[in-house]
Amino acid sequence: MAIANSPQSKEIVTAALLVIGDEILSGRTKDKNVRYIAEYLTTLGIDLMEVRIVGDEESAIVDALNALRKRYSYVFTTGGIGPTHDDITADCVAKAFGVPIDVHPRALAIMQERLAATGAEMNEARLRMTRIPKGADLVLNKVSGAPGMWIENVIVMAGVPSIMQAMLDEVAPKLKTAVRMLTETIRADAREGDIGTELGEIASAHPGVAIGSYPFFDPQLGPNTNVVLRGRDAEKLALARRAVEEMLQRVRAALSGKA
Amino acid sequence: MAIANSPQSKEIVTAALLVIGDEILSGRTKDKNVRYIAEYLTTLGIDLMEVRIVGDEESAIVDALNALRKRYSYVFTTGGIGPTHDDITADCVAKAFGVPIDVHPRALAIMQERLAATGAEMNEARLRMTRIPKGADLVLNKVSGAPGMWIENVIVMAGVPSIMQAMLDEVAPKLKTAVRMLTETIRADAREGDIGTELGEIASAHPGVAIGSYPFFDPQLGPNTNVVLRGRDAEKLALARRAVEEMLQRVRAALSGKA
Numbered sequence: 001m002a003i004a005n006s007p008q009s010k011e012i013v014t015a016a017l018l019v020i021g022d023e024i025l026s027g028r029t030k031d032k033n034v035r036y037i038a039e040y041l042t043t044l045g046i047d048l049m050e051v052r053i054v055g056d057e058e059s060a061i062v063d064a065l066n067a068l069r070k071r072y073s074y075v076f077t078t079g080g081i082g083p084t085h086d087d088i089t090a091d092c093v094a095k096a097f098g099v100p101i102d103v104h105p106r107a108l109a110i111m112q113e114r115l116a117a118t119g120a121e122m123n124e125a126r127l128r129m130t131r132i133p134k135g136a137d138l139v140l141n142k143v144s145g146a147p148g149m150w151i152e153n154v155i156v157m158a159g160v161p162s163i164m165q166a167m168l169d170e171v172a173p174k175l176k177t178a179v180r181m182l183t184e185t186i187r188a189d190a191r192e193g194d195i196g197t198e199l200g201e202i203a204s205a206h207p208g209v210a211i212g213s214y215p216f217f218d219p220q221l222g223p224n225t226n227v228v229l230r231g232r233d234a235e236k237l238a239l240a241r242r243a244v245e246e247m248l249q250r251v252r253a254a255l256s257g258k259a
Numbered sequence: 260m261a262i263a264n265s266p267q268s269k270e271i272v273t274a275a276l277l278v279i280g281d282e283i284l285s286g287r288t289k290d291k292n293v294r295y296i297a298e299y300l301t302t303l304g305i306d307l308m309e310v311r312i313v314g315d316e317e318s319a320i321v322d323a324l325n326a327l328r329k330r331y332s333y334v335f336t337t338g339g340i341g342p343t344h345d346d347i348t349a350d351c352v353a354k355a356f357g358v359p360i361d362v363h364p365r366a367l368a369i370m371q372e373r374l375a376a377t378g379a380e381m382n383e384a385r386l387r388m389t390r391i392p393k394g395a396d397l398v399l400n401k402v403s404g405a406p407g408m409w410i411e412n413v414i415v416m417a418g419v420p421s422i423m424q425a426m427l428d429e430v431a432p433k434l435k436t437a438v439r440m441l442t443e444t445i446r447a448d449a450r451e452g453d454i455g456t457e458l459g460e461i462a463s464a465h466p467g468v469a470i471g472s473y474p475f476f477d478p479q480l481g482p483n484t485n486v487v488l489r490g491r492d493a494e495k496l497a498l499a500r501r502a503v504e505e506m507l508q509r510v511r512a513a514l515s516g517k518a
Contacts, residue, residue, distance in 0.1 A: 196384025
């Protein structure tokens with residue numbers, strides 16, 4: 001991941017992801033992009049705040065785009081930029097921004113070069129992939145000939161994971177990012193219900209740190225819990241960590257005293 | 260899946276899924292529920308129209324609940340009904356519906372029975388899991404002691420996959436369902452770009468059938484495409500299938516003539 005030139009912001013930078021495709025909603029295709037993008041943005045210091053998955057339907061896509069682009073620093077989309085009639089993302093982006101869409105000279109040149117190399121023919125379907133909303137920049141990638149696009153704060157990417165990942169690498173150095181979120185995971189060796197009350201008190205006393213509690217089942221020891229602390233200030237995080245560890249010692253001692 | 264008693268509707272029955280949890284958005288936890296629920300609802304004859312993933316934040320959850328419950332026949336939620344401070348789904352549901360929330364006698368009795376069996380103690384954290392918005396029915400499950408809930412068209416389930424799945428089995432027989440969507444998949448043995456124009460024409464000529472095109476890479480043959488037809492009318496589906504197959508024969512013959 002190339003983040004060398006990222007302009008780093010003191011503000012929090014937020015993002016939403018809009019996954020477009022009937023095949024995800026019908027369960028036919030398993031989405032592989034949400035977690036990849038979630039981890040990628042977290043590593044960059046961008047907070048993914050919301051994900052929406054909608055079908056290949058104009059009003060659903062346009063409404064989601066307009067709701068999300070006003071609310072977050074960036075909106076990433078995946079899916080719907082192929083050559084077939086059910087690929088309508090570029091048109092929906094144009095509609096959401098109220099701009100015309102037309103064949104983009106550079107996108108066309110890239111496509112023609114690609115076709116010359118593979119021996120395939122230009123036709124109406126392939127020409128669809130060179131249509132770009134006015135004002136958008138191309139997001140090039142080396143995996144496929146069809147570019148993604150970037151217009152204002154919306155970044156439009158392919159749904160095929162390998163192509164999407166190449167596009168994300170392409171835009172990453174240009175994204176505004178913030179101080180990275182630090183994370184600590186503490187294995188509680190106690191059930192969630194045994195530590196919940198005290199954990200809530202610690203969370204209230206450490207407002208700069210987000211504390212999450214995630215139950216899991218240990219095949220040897222039974223029900224267990226991971227406590228995850230997240231924050232941007234290392235000192236605050238260390239204080240919260242100490243508070244959690246001390247609480248866990250107390251609770252475990254009390255439980256083993258009873259057993 | 261028990262669907263014997265499902266009241267079947269002639270109308271289309273729609274649903275949205277709201278996944279709640281910071282851990283999904285940070286990429287720490289991979290969601291395992293979206294595809295399971297998508298397939299489950301499709302099999303029942305319920306159209307999943309939208310998925311949203313939001314963090315453990317009251318306004319995000321309440322806003323999403325209120326937007327989705329007005330738009331779709333059902334809203335399913337996963338996550339945020341455990342014993343810790345970051346589990347706020349029940350309170351958000353109460354807030355979205357404008358109803359009070361309090362300890363539910365039956366939920367309390369189930370919890371006490373469970374604790375008696377496991378030897379764990381009742382405490383403030385565990386008591387949180389017995390708080391149910393006024394007017395909601397419990398969604399029982401045999402995996403965990405803490406019930407889900409069903410209020411108007413909103414069904415609130417656990418985030419842990421095994422518990423969520425048990426809750427879905429519990430509510431399935433009571434859901435209104437529609438005639439099941441029929442699906443056919445045709446392997447094109449052609450690139451998406453080679454069939455896109457003709458496929459779009461077939462899609463326009465067969466309005467009762469949704470036609471999707473999904474590129475994939477065959478390690479032996481290279482770029483390929485699956486064409487997926489979906490519809491509720493078997494006759495219309497068969498006609499569209501024939502049109503696609505005839506078109507594919509023509510296109511493949513033309514391509515091999517050139518090669």
